[in-house]
Amino acid sequence: MEKRVINPWEWQNERSYAQAVEVKNPQGTLYVSGQTAISADGISSAENMESQIVLALKNLEQVITExxxxxxxxxRLNIYTTSTAELWPHFNIIQEWVAKHNIKQATTLLEVTSLFETLKVELEATVVK
Incomplete structure (x- = not known):
């Protein structure tokens, strides 16, 4: 697989994403449903934004690995949240996770009216190999 990151500017680097990512000759593509802070027993978290981000990332990583x-x-990493104001103070958690895995991805962040039950953040990914 060949991956090429397209960044006409530099400002997006501080936000840990790329303007575009081109993939040539992938061996496979995995489309991951939105991962949230739901326990292995299927119980939605009612915790704060920080803990929900941590669990959503853990769940995303587990699906990808399995x-x-x-x-x-x-x-591609799409981030849905019920409150960007609540998310921003903890955005570094996502940035650190992205850096830890050396990810160069296109990202869209959307504030939505609601997510399932008590959830505050959802992460949807496209993965190639």
Missing amino acids: ADYECSGIV
Whole structure:
């Protein structure tokens, strides 16, 4: 697989994403449903934004790993939240996770009216290998 990051500017680097990612000759593509702060028993978290981000990232990583892909292969990461104001103070958690896995991805952040039950953040990814 060949991956090329397109960044006409530099400002997006501080926000830990790329303007575009081109993939040539992938061996496979994994489309991951939105991962949230739901326990292995299927119980939605009622915790704060910080703990929900941590669990959503853990769940995202587990799905990717169990599918025999690597987080470094993420080329698209969509973030849905019920409150960008609540998310921003903890955005570094996502940035650190992205850096840890050496991910270079296109990202869209959307504030939505609601998510399932008590959830505050949802992470949807496209992964290639």
